[in-house]
Amino acid sequence: xxxxxxxxxxxxxxxxxxxxxxxxxxxxxxxxxxxxxxxxxxxxxxxxxxxxxxxxxxxxxxxxxxxxxxxxxxxxxxxxxxxxxxxxxxxxxxxxxxxxxxxxxxxxxxxxxxxxxxxxx
Numbered sequence: 001x002x003x004x005x006x007x008x009x010x011x012x013x014x015x016x017x018x019x020x021x022x023x024x025x026x027x028x029x030x031x032x033x034x035x036x037x038x039x040x041x042x043x044x045x046x047x048x049x050x051x052x053x054x055x056x057x058x059x060x061x062x063x064x065x066x067x068x069x070x071x072x073x074x075x076x077x078x079x080x081x082x083x084x085x086x087x088x089x090x091x092x093x094x095x096x097x098x099x100x101x102x103x104x105x106x107x108x109x110x111x112x113x114x115x116x117x118x119x120x121x
Contacts, residue, residue, distance in 0.1 A: 006045070007073075
């Protein structure tokens with residue numbers, strides 16, 4: 001089962017996610033304090049699930065839907081991590097430090113604060 005979180009404000013205006021059925025398991029809205037430039041102070045977070053066989057398609061769809069700037073979506077299958085940015089998808093297996101480092105390196109280049117780069121697998 002794919003499990004992940006999507007910040008609604010990270011989607012580009014006009015973007016639509018309809019390639020992969022998502023099951024929303026939780027929605028919360030909160031004040032994130034002092035976000036970096038390009039991010040609003042209040043986020044709407046959707047926790048979701050999907051079928052494992054849709055993970056790659058979900059990553060590609062999210063890469064097309066995310067706004068440019070300091071945004072990403074991360075999700076997991078049982079043994080693989082996906083980190084998705086606007087136009088770019090990273091995936092790596094559990095314990096693959098090189099794969100994780102590649103995603104972290106890209107995140108740093110687009111202005112994602114280090115304390116938001118908390119994904120692993």
